[in-house]
Amino acid sequence: MHIVHIGNTFIGDNNPTYIISEIGGNFLNFEEAKKLIDLSANVGANAVKLQTYRAETISSKTAVYDMPNTGHANQYELFKKYEISFDLHKEIWDYCREINIDVFSTPSHMSDVELLERLDCPIYKIGSDDACNIPFLEEIALIGKPIFLSTGMCTMNEVRESVSAILGKGNSDLVLLHCVTNYPTEPAHTNLKCIHSMKKEFGLPVGYSDHTVGTACCIGAAAIGANVIEKHFTYDKNAEGPDHMLSANPVEMKMIISSIRDIEKAMGDGVKRPSKAEKTTRMNNRKSIVTTQKISKGTVITKEMIAIKRPGIGIQPKFIHQILGRIAKETIQTEEPVLWEHF
Numbered sequence: 001m002h003i004v005h006i007g008n009t010f011i012g013d014n015n016p017t018y019i020i021s022e023i024g025g026n027f028l029n030f031e032e033a034k035k036l037i038d039l040s041a042n043v044g045a046n047a048v049k050l051q052t053y054r055a056e057t058i059s060s061k062t063a064v065y066d067m068p069n070t071g072h073a074n075q076y077e078l079f080k081k082y083e084i085s086f087d088l089h090k091e092i093w094d095y096c097r098e099i100n101i102d103v104f105s106t107p108s109h110m111s112d113v114e115l116l117e118r119l120d121c122p123i124y125k126i127g128s129d130d131a132c133n134i135p136f137l138e139e140i141a142l143i144g145k146p147i148f149l150s151t152g153m154c155t156m157n158e159v160r161e162s163v164s165a166i167l168g169k170g171n172s173d174l175v176l177l178h179c180v181t182n183y184p185t186e187p188a189h190t191n192l193k194c195i196h197s198m199k200k201e202f203g204l205p206v207g208y209s210d211h212t213v214g215t216a217c218c219i220g221a222a223a224i225g226a227n228v229i230e231k232h233f234t235y236d237k238n239a240e241g242p243d244h245m246l247s248a249n250p251v252e253m254k255m256i257i258s259s260i261r262d263i264e265k266a267m268g269d270g271v272k273r274p275s276k277a278e279k280t281t282r283m284n285n286r287k288s289i290v291t292t293q294k295i296s297k298g299t300v301i302t303k304e305m306i307a308i309k310r311p312g313i314g315i316q317p318k319f320i321h322q323i324l325g326r327i328a329k330e331t332i333q334t335e336e337p338v339l340w341e342h343f
Contacts, residue, residue, distance in 0.1 A: 001199070001204065002204055003205070004174070004175055006018070009046065011175055013205075013225070015227070016264055017207075017264065018046050018229075019046050019230075020046065021043075022048075022050075022231060023036040023037070023048050024049060024050040024051030026232070026234050026243055026244055026247060030088060030091045030092070033095075036234070037096060040101065042250070043254040046101070047103065048092075049104055050089075050103075050105045051082075051105060052116055053079060053108040053112055054109065054111065055076050058075075058079055058109065059075040061074070062076075089105075104121050104124070106126065108129075110139055113139070121145070123145060123147070123148060124143070125150070126149045128154070131151055131152070131153070131154050134162065137166055138165050141169035142169050142171070145173070147166060149174060149176050149177060150177045150209050151176055151178060151179055151198075152179035152181030159198065159202075163202055163204070174204055175204065175205045175207055176198050176202065177228060177230060178206060179208070179210075179211070181211070183243070185217075185246075187214075192217065192220060195208060195221060195224060195225060199225065206228075207230065208221035208229055208230070212246070213245070214252070215252050218231055219263070222259075222260040222263055222264075223263050229260065233248055234248070235249065237249055282312060283312050285310060285311075286310070286312025287317060288308070288313060288315055288316060289306050289316075289317065290306065290308070290336065290337050290338065292305060292307050292335075295328050296328065297328055297329065297331050298327060301323055301328065306323065313337050314337025314338045314339060315338050328342055329342065
């Protein structure tokens with residue numbers, strides 16, 4: 001698998017899951033953004049991500065939303081409400097660098113990219129709405145920075161075309177994100193096995209961009225090998241705005257991240273062997289050959305004199321037939337594990 005470098009961080013198999021706190025759409029001013037950034041850092045996210053767009057370049061004035069989180073709404077008007085200025089971007093960038101948390105954004109137009117380049121944005125996230133926007137993908141690929149490509153609403157063939165377009169411009173620092181573009185997404189619709197399918201198909205890191213309510217799908221995605229987890233994040237699920245309801249609150253985000261880190265520790269190296277922690281229980285809890293009566297020196301061992309019981313410090317049960325008929329060279333007490341030196 002190709003490994004993508006984000007500064008000193010490596011994204012790909014056998015590396016820690018890169019966790020993104022998506023705060024775009026959940027703030028309107030720096031105070032709200034700062035609160036979300038601080039909370040993201042406190043729960044252990046690697047990065048915060050926002051969304052960079054202008055209503056005039058992302059949507060016609062007739063486009064509508066019709067999703068559970070928005071209801072029937074005019075897209076242009078909603079985007080106009082939540083678009084943020086360059087100055088607010090800069091405040092966010094400066095603060096994230098000050099507290100040492102990665103920050104990047106999803107542009108929607110090359111004018112957005114130009115704004116983000118002024119901030120030296122280290123990563124470009126492509127939203128699912130632009131996953132098949134080949135001219136846009138090619139222009140961003142030429143910048144030469146890592147790209148996270150969300151693949152919501154895509155067929156596998158469309159993903160192939162988009163990957164080919166990006167790689168064709170000489171940019172191999174690509175991470176694919178499995179995604180279902182419905183807000184919120186039902187767990188039954190998440191199809192997490194697509195993570196495996198895309199890894200096998202492309203040999204690239206593959207993550208999961210989540211729109212479900214709750215924590216299970218993010219944790220499950222990491223458990224089956226997602227290299228990146230992106231989750232919307234809020235300080236209050238009841239706050240005004242379309243994404244708060246499907247966002248994780250600090251308690252949920254902390255649970256997601258701590259669970260993922262525990263899963264990473266639990267994965268191990270895949271070599272089947274007793275763990276160091278099993279050394280004592282291996283002796284105490286396994287079974288071995290044990291006497292059922294006192295066996296005097298010179299006695300021929302018969303089936304009635306022995307049994308298979310705990311502990312496991314005696315001769316292993318598989319050797320029981322090799323014990324029968326042997327002569328004890330010393331006295332063995334009742335309920336004593338039988339050892340080879342007894343014969």
